[in-house]
Amino acid sequence: MKSVDYDLVIIGGGPAGLTAGLYAARARLNVILIEKIVPGGQVLTSDWIENYPGFPEGISGPDLIQKMTEQVKKFDLNIESNEVISLDLSDPVKKIKLSDRTITSHTIIIATGASPRKLGIPGEDIFFGKGLSTCATCDGPFFKDKIVAAVGGGDTAVQESIFLTKFVKKVYLIHRRDQLRATKILQERAFANDKIEFVWDSVLTSIDGLTNVEKITVKNVKTGDTKELSVDGCFIWTGILPNTEFLKDELKVDDYGFIIVDSNMQSSVPGVFAAGDVRSTGLRQIVTAAGDAASAVFSAEHYIENIK
Amino acid sequence: MAEGVLEIDDSIFDAEVLKSNKPVLIDFWAPWCGPCRAISPLVEELAGEFGDKIKFVKCNVDDNPITPGKYGIRSIPTLMFFKDGNVVNQVIGIVARSKLEEVINKIL
Secondary structure (H helix, E strand, O other), rough: OOOOEEEEEEEEOOOOHHHHHHHHHHHOOEEEEEOOOOHHHHHHHHOOOOOOOOOOEEEEEHHHHHHHHHHHHHHOEEEEEEEEEEOOOOOOOOEEEEEEOOOEEEEEOOOEEEEOOOOOOOOOOOOOOOOOEHHHHHHHHHOOOOEEEEEOOHHHHHHHHHHOOOOOOOOEEOOOOOOOOOOHHHHHHHHHHOOEEEEEOOEHHHHHHEEEEEEEEEOOOOOEEEEEEEEEOOOOOOOOOEEEOOOOOOOOOOOOOOOOOOOEOOOOOOOEOOOHHEOOOOOOOOHHHHHHHHHHHHHHHHHHHHHH | OOOOOEEEEEHHHHHHOOOOOOOOEEEEEEEOOOHHHHHHHHHHHHHHHHOOOOOOEEOOOOOOOHHHOOOOOOOOEEEEEEOEEEEEEEEOOOOOOHHHHHHHHOOO
């Protein structure tokens, strides 16, 4: 057999990638983790995590990532800061093209996560960073005693809206349905919070202002009526898109581009696995990302044993 | 304090940034901002690499409201690039090292 650089290449350093790294390093696989920016992913923007077991008081996103990173370093996981440009999966030995070289591996775990989805409405690109945000922990304190809008109805939208009320005078929580999708305990807290005003059955149609966000337009999807709301900031949490720009059509994906895997986390190509938010799934949590990753490494180990 | 990245406050902004004879990269950050904590090691690395050509400074927006207010900072981390006292580029949020190197090479 010709020499292959790695048993396993993990792409992405969020909770899924770091957990995969932990399991792979402990399994003594010849493994490398490639992270494009810095380890952490979307968790870095999470102010407080109450549903990851083992932290009864809760833990901040950055602190949890710091602990996960410390843990993988303890087992000498090789982490490289680099970018995956493309994959060549035509042979059993997979080629991973990085920004400066190409590496080969028997298996790959894709754990590249997802990014906030854009709405594609007027003003969205212009006002990003000028009152428009997707990160309450980064930008919430800039809106002390101001009025802001938040868009979405899932866990992130509701939890971060509650967080924003620590600073702002008022949050309009705009949701396209007449009820929230967020987990019940978050709903209870939001309904009990008198700084949150719900704008039901409505979608955001534009963001306006001179240099910074000054007002937004919302449309009621049942009546068709539109109205303007004066706000100083607008936070959008209406879902995510998979980070798969390095893929063309090598792998089967769902209608939204998330990678389809079987119960062993294997994609449509043998030896290529996906874990965490990037895979097609009904629930995206830190705990499910970690679980996916453990399964993916277990499957990768079996795959490697069978070919060697 | 990070090596190679000078912590500045409102009172020395003019002297250290606007009147600098080298281009300046200023990192607007705050202790409560997770992504800022995540990007700061990258800024320190770049300071090690480009520190002879560019002055790297950081400004805590909590302690220094005047400077971020003047430049309309509403989102952090924001990395702002100054040349001869003028803003020549800015990068908002966490970005890849390659993107920052691209911006740096453009202003050099």
